Amino acid sequence: MGEPFDPMGEGVLWIVDTGVFIACGRQQNNKYTALETFAQRKASRS
């Protein structure tokens, strides 16, 4: 599947489901910190 738009670009909204957070686990989990870093990087570009 191609990328129809810049996923990190301005005007792109990320809407996230329950299971994603559950899969990332607790705050100490490296998946959780990766998600946090990813979201903050996206927010800084919006």
Next chain:
Amino acid sequence: MIPQRVYDELGGAPDRSTPGQTPINSAITAGWVTVAAEPDYTTSTVSQVMDDVRTYIAQSSNRPEDQMEKADTALAAVAAERLEEGDADFAYVVTTDTDAGDGIVSALSRNGFDERVQFKNGFELIEEIT
């Protein structure tokens, strides 16, 4: 952004858990997650998108509509409202439920948001960024 329904499922609601001690509340406090306002379910586009999501998931997964995750339709409702109001140009819907993700994209595409939404598999996203 997460729908109110997702926030509730994650234990953010005061009657479900201890506020301030769940990861989701920490994320909101830190500013990298926001909880969407409840969509206006009386809006024809929002209600139609939600109906279409329910129908798609029922057909693709043989789940009765009354046993469907309410968060699935909430994700679609938030996306529809934000796109329609121009708050966002595009939306990524991140879910670990493939039927839900496909259904949400299908419903939004059928209701005027073609090529303005994409499903991102939550497990794949986590793998890519970890």
